[in-house]
Amino acid sequence: MTLPLFDTPDPGPQTLSPGAMLLRGWARAQAAQWVAQVVAVTAQAPFRTMVRPGGAPLSVAMTNCGAFGWVSDARRYHYTATDPVSGQPWPALPAWLRAQAQAAAAAAGHPGFVPDACLINRYVPGAKLSLHRDEDEADLSAPIVSVSLGLSATFLWGGLRRSDPVQRVPLQHGDVVVWGGPARMAYHGVNPLKDGHHDLLGSARWNLTFRMARARYPAADRP
Ligand code: MD3
Ligand code: FE
Numbered sequence: 001m002t003l004p005l006f007d008t009p010d011p012g013p014q015t016l017s018p019g020a021m022l023l024r025g026w027a028r029a030q031a032a033q034w035v036a037q038v039v040a041v042t043a044q045a046p047f048r049t050m051v052r053p054g055g056a057p058l059s060v061a062m063t064n065c066g067a068f069g070w071v072s073d074a075r076r077y078h079y080t081a082t083d084p085v086s087g088q089p090w091p092a093l094p095a096w097l098r099a100q101a102q103a104a105a106a107a108a109g110h111p112g113f114v115p116d117a118c119l120i121n122r123y124v125p126g127a128k129l130s131l132h133r134d135e136d137e138a139d140l141s142a143p144i145v146s147v148s149l150g151l152s153a154t155f156l157w158g159g160l161r162r163s164d165p166v167q168r169v170p171l172q173h174g175d176v177v178v179w180g181g182p183a184r185m186a187y188h189g190v191n192p193l194k195d196g197h198h199d200l201l202g203s204a205r206w207n208l209t210f211r212m213a214r215a216r217y218p219a220a221d222r223p
Contacts, residue, residue, distance in 0.1 A: 028174025
């Protein structure tokens with residue numbers, strides 16, 4: 001179901017918890033452009049199934065663009081400059097995507113966000129992401145900007161300890177969430193995707209997360 005935009009005025013950023021700002025529907029008007037940008041990236045770096053340390057496959061298929069890409073393999077989670085499938089550098093972060101991520105971060109109170117990595121997740125029905133923290137980035141003072149496209153999913157987030165109580169929020173097509181400050185190291189995950197159909201993506205959900213994988217300044221040059 002597509003709601004007419006004139007019936008749903010932008011409520012502005014909503015605070016989900018301290019540091020977690022929901023920009024409901026922020027990417028919806030230009031969703032076709034978001035999809036086209038991802039399709040262009042996947043022409044160079046197709047979605048693939050990664051394995052976790054220990055060997056179990058992730059149910060979410062992934063790819064990356066930007067100077068660095070997040071990779072899980074049989075040994076560890078880490079950022080790489082090259083795509084291990086092609087041996088080539090990850091596709092560059094398209095200028096349009098970088099500008100969108102920067103604008104979303106600014107709207108949520110984080111001016112000057114210049115991501116160097118964009119992880120792109122593809123969920124099909126049943127795919128999920130277990131509770132985890134994003135802790136492989138060098139600069140944890142930078143926020144993460146996440147953009148959801150296609151089918152809705154139930155997003156879970158808790159606190160700084162795995163055992164903290166978990167809240168649930170549906171992340172819908174076009175929703176953007178900016179996670180910074182005290183929310184940056186929160187445990188979070190995604191419930192198994194329910195079956196359904198979306199006009200742009202069919203029975204799938206895509207999620208883009210823009211990150212600062214490497215420190216903005218090498219340690220020796222910090223101001
Ligand atoms: C809260 N992705 O790629 S996006 C991930 O929907 C990831 O595909 C989910 O978790 C997805 O690592 C969730 C929302 C999100 C992203 C990063 C966060 C929430 C976050 C980092 C810190 C706290
Ligand atoms: Fe995450």
